[in-house]
Amino acid sequence: MNSKKNFNVKVNKSEVVAAVLPMQEHWLPLSNLDFVLPPLEVGVMFCYVNPIIVSEKINMNLEFNSIVKTLKTSLAETLVSYYAFSGDIVENSAGEPELLCNNGGVSFIEAFADVELKEINFYNPDESIEGKFVPKKKHGVLAIQVTQLKCGGLIMGCTFDHRVADAYSANLFLVSWSELAQSKPLSQLPSFRRSSLFPRHPGYYDDSIDDLYVPLSTLPPMKSEILNPNDQVISRIYYVTGDKIEHLQSLANFHDDKKGTSQRSKLESFSAFLWKTIACGINKETWGFSNFRFVIVVDGRTRLIINNVDNSLKGYFGNVLSIPFGEKKVEEVKEKSLNWVTNVIHEFVDIAKTQEHFLGLIDWVEAHRPEPSMEKIYAMNGDGPAVVVSLGQHFPAKKINFGWGEPAFWSYHFRWAGKAGYVMPMPSPKGNGD
The missing domain is CATH 3.30.559 (Chloramphenicol Acetyltransferase)
Incomplete structure (x- = not known):
């Protein structure tokens, strides 16, 4: 089937999701290895086939609204452990970037695209992905967009500040998020122990x-x-x-x-x-x-x-x-x-x-x-x-399963x-x- 070049993505709702538990505001210094990274925003996306079709095999009723609710609820739980993603980068008195852990929350966008998953030209992401499925971060260190497609499939895009996390760290977060979405215990707790990287x-x-x-x-x-x-x-x-x-x-x-x-x-x-x-x-x-x-x-x-x-x-x-x-x-x-x-x-x-x-x-x-x-x-x-x-x-994409199956396709994408x-x-x- 030919790819569809011209399609629209409409944002239906945008809100901020914070950690479900209150936390004491505090500063978390970046490590020396964070300082050599530029202020680059990195994006990653996951494509899922129609969850309703998948869920029929396991007797689940998953409408898009219930999917979004599951994602937001489990995200709020995940941010308790991964509180760095709910903070903000600011300059300290020495002019260096530092992480303010203030539970400012994560941008969470709900959208709809009038295109089917099989019509998206993934070969040319500049045309099909850029500005459509992977959100531009407007504040904080993490932004998320969940887009429903015309076929019932969905694409989840995440953008994070590279100064706060590398791909390994982002993978830890994504796996933990999907585990909590399925009410599973976390297989790996994050560590923010900067002393491990002291000079x-x-x-x-x-x-x-x-x-x-x-x-x-x-x-x-x-x-x-x-x-x-x-x-x-x-x-x-x-x-x-x-x-x-x-x-x-x-x-x-x-x-x-x-x-x-x-x-x-x-x-x-x-x-x-x-x-x-x-x-x-x-x-x-x-x-x-x-x-x-x-x-x-x-x-x-x-x-x-x-x-x-x-x-x-x-x-x-x-x-x-x-x-x-x-x-x-x-x-x-x-x-x-x-x-x-x-x-x-x-x-x-x-x-x-x-x-x-x-x-x-x-x-x-x-x-x-x-x-x-x-x-x-x-x-x-x-x-x-x-x-x-x-x-x-070593990207663990098969583990990014929120309860409606493994992603059918995934890729990093950022400007x-x-x-x-x-x-x-x-x-x-x-x-x-x-």
Whole structure:
């Protein structure tokens, strides 16, 4: 069936949902690892087929109004534990962002779209999703929109402030919300114990951290420029089958005469293919640059758990990320084999997969506070392309079941202001490796 390009989304109701229990207003400092994240709003959406059809199989009567009531009631309960999402970001006396936990609540929007789920062109989310199903956050740190479709299906979109939570933290919240919606106990309680990420005294960091992060004061003034319409960043969703990923992995495995064959991960293999594919589309003479940078985001939770004793990091709510990158000549990435490119990725990612790297990053931020800092990859846009691959392959979407079945489709979606490309690999709803 052909996709429907022109359809309307009408907002029927907008309100604020706060935690069901009163709480003492208090301040929650951001950690040093939160400070290197930009004020970016991240969106995620879940698509469900007609819940009424699904519920007939389990003898439930679910109209849209009762669905919304369930979502709002369980959200209010979830915000008791995840009170950070019911707060607001404000500046403290040092000019740094800090979280005011005041139970200001979450924006909750109810809407209707005159389109069927099967008519939505997910390949081009700029056309079908942007400004329609994923809400723009107007206050606080979280906004939610639930949209009923003409076919009876629904789409739930959430937008959150990246300075407060990374994808892992947002996943914890979404799973907890769906568990409470089904009157289940929480499988994982969130931890806001900032002491887990306190800097060391005396602090120490390796020079390699200076290659990845930079204080804003050291950057040259930003030049205003008029972008060519052809240079605008666009969003696309592609579907890659599991057998293709496995084939790339077999090509990417690295053989050393002394060490034998080293197995490379699916993420490293896919990323190498992506790096090569984009490089092959770059004409050095036309574009005027020769270097190409590639980034893979690394989660530090498992790296920071010392001897598996401090399990609070398993449920830690906040940002525990590092953004290592490699840089090569465009022509080199084009011409070299896939396993050579994969090995380059493996080596620069491996540097960030240590406890000392994350402890050093915490100490680096402390040494530069209150001066704001940022990832160097986003400050180097003028001298060559860059692509960031994020952490979505372990997204627990099948657990985001509020009582009317698993989502039929899901994806992250947000307006990306940077010039670097941004890729979020995610598992298929089929759960078959696609």
